[in-house]
Amino acid sequence: MKGKLTIILLFIFYFHTSYSQVIENANNPWIISFGLSAVEDSGTKLGQPFEFKQNYHFTNPFLFSVEKRFWENYGLQIAANFNTFKEGKLVNAMTLEEEIDFFALDLFFKYYVTNRFVDKYRSPYEGYLLLGAGRSSYDGEFSENVNFGIGLTLFITRDIRFFAQAMAKFDLVESEIGSNYFQYDFGLIIRIPKRPNGRSIFGF
Template identity: 40%
Template sequence: MKVVSICLCLFFMFTTIDVNSQAYLDDDNPWILGFGLNVIYDSGEGINGVFDVKDNYNYSNPFRIVIEKRFKNDYGFEVAGSFNRFLEGKNVNGSIAREDTNFFGIEGMFKYYLTNLYLNKYRAMYEGYMSSGVGVGFYDGEMATTANVGIGINYYITESLRLNGQVTGNFSVDNSKVGSNYIQYNLGFIIRLKDDDFN
């Protein structure tokens, strides 16, 4: 019973944080900087290989950086760069990789923060969004183009700091020999910068 009481107290404490601590004016559409890690699933096995982390997931040097501009409160546009490496012996695009391949991807994504439809955006502990856009991947310098769709969530830590999680499906749209469909999982932190910070 004591544990339940403590959990309830913590719940109410975190869900009744002062409005001022998260208040953003309607005309306050911040710049956002982000950094974190990414994991790429590109086995070519569809959902059949999702749980085989050792053989089907790539997470060597998995750094990711993001810059985003929010506008009209509910929308945003981000440009992100991801670094990773496909290691020899992993399942990549339906076959076993014979050598390590360095990967760099850059994408532009339009985002819609759909939780603003039913949550008070000035008090909510999280915000969820859908995204779509295009990307370019470089596999040891060879280029491939993708169309991307994704979902993500930002969880409140402080007024300017959020924890971000995102899943993006990347679908090959050209005839590149190196391109393929893959899923990218991202986890990191974002920092909100108000327009006033640049004045």
């Protein structure tokens, strides 16, 4: 009887430990994101929020990012964003006389705040806050910025989700073209599952 009880207790302990490890790996994955973005750099301070044709830049937009979740409710993300500012649109309250190639590279800390209030294992969404810093390039002229934002992910499957986020970026140094601006992103995220050996495709 004692032997059977010992075996049962060992089985329960093993199952609990293995299940906890699976949950930890599932909730702290590597994440790849890709999608599109629009930049509002008109200098009107949202005074003309619906002037999409003149104030929003959405030509050849593309974004790509890599994120690592940790402690279940947090993430660290590096993101690259490409766009083109077309001639005739507003930048810093001035009409562009020629096209500008735009590129931004940012590092973010993410806090998945809704996990504090809803059941993270059943909820079909996650809401998060963004805080970070980055560098923006306007035809090779750089400006540094700090970033604040909010975002939302909606589940399609466990490992594929839709995301949308909005950020305000504040320029740290004065430049002729660099300025405060808003960036709106949307696209898909893919969570990279762990392999049987507990490692991701990145090797850890």
